[in-house]
Amino acid sequence: MTDRIWLSTYPEGVPADIDESRYASLVELMEESFKKNASLSAYSFMGRELTYAQVDEMSQTFGAYLQGLGLARGDRVAVMMPNVLQYPIAVAAILRAGFTLVNINPLYTPRELEHQLKDSGAKAIVILENFAATLEKCVAATPVKHVVLCAMGDQLGLLKGSLVNYVVRNVKKMVPDFNLPEAVRFNAAMAQASSGSLKKVTIKPDDVAALQYTGGTTGVSKGAVLLHRNLVANVLQADACFQPALVKIPKGEQINSVCALPLYHIFAFTVNMMLTLRLGGKLILIPNPRDFPAVLGELAKHKVHVFPAVNTLFNGLANHPDFGKVDWKNLMVSAGGGTAVQSAVAKLWFEKTGCAICEGYGLSETSPIATCNPVNVTEYSGAIGVPVPSTWLKLIDDEGNDSAPGEPGEIAIKGPQVMAGYWQRPDETAKVMTPDGYFKSGDIGVMDARGFFKIIDRKKDMILVSGFNVYPNEVEDVVSHMPGVMECACVGVPDDKSGEAVKLVIVKKDPNLTEAQVRAYCKEYMTGYKHPKTVEFRTELPKTPVGKILRRELRG
Template sequence: MTARIWLKNYPEGVPADVDTSQYSSLVALIEDSFKRFADRTAYSFMGKDVSYAETDEQSRALAAYLQGLGLARGDRVAIMMPNVPQYPAAVAAVLRAGLVVVNVNPLYTARELEHQLKDSGAKAIVIIENFAQTLDKCIAATPVKHVVLASMGDRLGGLKGMIVNFVVRKIKKLVPPFNLPGAVRYNDAVAKGRGARFTAPAIGPDDVAVLQYTGGTTGVSKGAMLLHRNLIANVLQSEAWNDPVMKRVPSNEQPTSVCALPLYHIFAFTVNMMLGLRTGGKTILIPNPRDLPATLKELSKHTFHSFPAVSTLFNGIAHHPDFNKVNWKNLKVSVGGGMAVQSAVAKLWLEKTGCPICEGYGLSETSPSATCNPVTNKEFTGTIGLPLPGTYIKILDDAGNELPLGEAGEIAIKGPQVMAGYWQRPDETAKVMTADGYFRSGDIGIMDERGYTRIVDRKKDMILVSGFNVFPNEVEDVVAGMPGVLEVAAVGVPDERMGEAVKLVIVKKDPALTEDAVRQFCHDNLTGYKRPRVIEFRTELPKTPVGKVLRRELRDKPAIAAPAGAVSVN
């Protein structure tokens, strides 16, 4: 598709393309912001504000320390922490030292961690002590030679830091025993780096900045190679896309975003941390968004304008009794990503905050944002929106041919944010990249005449009922609109007569909700083959730390019966 039919539907002022050449590397972007916004608050964490200048000084010292270990340009350094101020400082340090960031999920098992450390060839890791036991179990089998050990209270200073560490270690017992001889404490590494020599390496746009590992739901977890220019592009694309509403932030208010998604996830990494740096914004770090009372208590202390999240988090917050303790009046943009946003959630969020959820779409392989609904929209569209500036989308059939508008096929993406390929896996790269440079997403979508794309589902999640395709997202969206339903997921289960049947798993909002009522609602709203054959009630749905529902677990694991009246907002 050469004609970008979507451009005519861009909000006023959003450019067709962005100039990615204004920064030679992500380091140039970071250092420019450190200089321009030195006096501003960069991060707010547990009541402590950390300035751009502090983050600059700390990351430069840590970069010098890493160079002093003998790490060479291009070596990989893993970062395994929740949302704490050490995370962005460590990212800046690794990049400034000419090294490559390997983002690691801190909830990994030892087996998963071992795979990622071995696959990436990481020689060092910056890890919070809460998860050090996991590293202890597998480090001998990995190339890691250097461990920098952080703690929750590192950057809180003095008495407060000591109290937080005592509570985490002794009261809540969140630090299981470990033995990592030779590990250096984070604050000690920074102190050593202050007295060491730092040599700024030459870094170019085509150098690898980040290895972002995919979830591995379709096989072995693979590292997407995100170049400096890929991430720069996505930051600038996101800035341009948000500008129509973010420019309404009063000049006397610092642009502020809520970072409730984990920074190891590419959505938060780019759309919270890197975009925040670019715009001189303040980022509110939420270390555990599953603790909704603590999250809402923290948000009640701030004025904020941007809130990227997943549908389950928007839903949990909107239903929480402490919702009204937060001032939502300054919220300018709510970006939904990571999973499909259900229309019932979007409707409730708009009613309660006055700020619509703009659903976007992307993948680890696209840094991540590829499309988004215009931030000026006032209504939920049920689509993933329009391609971002400089981005091309086309819909392909199984043979790789472009399909006409209105037909369902695989979404393929081309743009400056698309990865260079999978780390040390040219065979896997060849499977997803077309000859003309498009990345095949594995998601099935339909583009309309305006350039809006609607996802009908992932190939692997499609349910085949008597030869008819049933897309779980459609069923979920319908049932989520039923009174009494808090959360819902649809999966396919084997059926002797039809090949597969639809299974619904529901978390109740109303304890009085019955199976018969759900069946009647589905009868009224879904055609025969889309209606569930099996309905289960549970207290919660299994999810990734980011909040995506794990449909595979719903298919593979037996249910634990929900007690009557149980409600979950996790």
């Protein structure tokens, strides 16, 4: 597809293409910001703020420590932590020292952790002590030779840090017993390396920056190989898309971005950490986004300009009684991604904040942003937006041919942010890349006359009822508008008569909501074959740590 019809929808000031050569690497991007914004706050966490100059110095020190371990250029270093101050320090250190970052979900089981450490070939890991017991169970079977242990209070100063660590360990009992005798404490590693200096490494655009593992929902978890140029491109693409909103922030006022999504997830990694660095902004680190009172209590202390989140987080916060304690008038960008934003949630968020959710779309394999709605759009459309600058999208059929105009097809993506492939899996890479360089997303979509794309659903989530296609996103979107419904999810289950049937799982907002009312509502708003055969009420929906609903766990 060479005719980029969507360019006419770009707001004024958004370029058709970004300058991919602006930075040779993420390291160059970071170091420019460290110098330019030295005196400004870079991160805020539990009342402690670190300046750009401090992050610069600390990451150089920790990078020197890692180099001192004898690791070779390009060796993989894993990071397994929630949103704590050591995370961005470790990331900057790993990249500046010439190593490859492996982001790891801290809630992994020993089996999942072992697979990722073995698959990536990680030689070292930086891990929060809360998850050390998990590492202990599998570390002997992995290539890991060096373990750096962090604690929640490490960077909060002696008095507050000691108190936080005491509460986490002894009151909340969040640190299970573990035995890792060779592990080195983060603060000790920093002290040990303080006399050394980071050896400057020349990083090139095609060097590997990170291995970003996919969720593994369709098989074994695979590492998307993200080059420095992939991530640099996506930061610049996000910057270009957000600028029409960000220019409304008064000149001289530092941009504050909320990081409630986990930094190990590519959405937060790129749109929160790296983009905020590029903008010289302050990132407000939220360690536990599920603690809504604590999240809202923290946000009440700051001006909030940028808030990337997933649908469940927008929904949960907007429905919380403390929501009004935050002054939302400075909010300029509410970036929705990770999973479909439901129209009822988008409407409520806009009513309560005055800032429309700007929904985008992407995957780990695309660094992640592939499309985004223009930030000047206020009406929710259900679309994932248009391709970001320097990006091409097309729809293809099962044979790889372009879909007929107006017909659904699998979304295929081409651009500088698309991964180099799956780590050491050429066979898997070949399955998802077309001969002309497009990445096949596995998502079914349609495109309108202006170039806006809309997700119909994942291929594997489509429900076939008596030969009719039922898309769970559509059913969920309809039911989420029903008064009395807090959250819902729709899955297909085997059925003797129709092949598959629709199962609907609901979390009540109104405790008096009944199955009969749900069925009557569905009958009013959806055609017969889309109606649920089974309606089930639960107190909560199973979700990933990022907030995606785990549909596969609802099929039983």
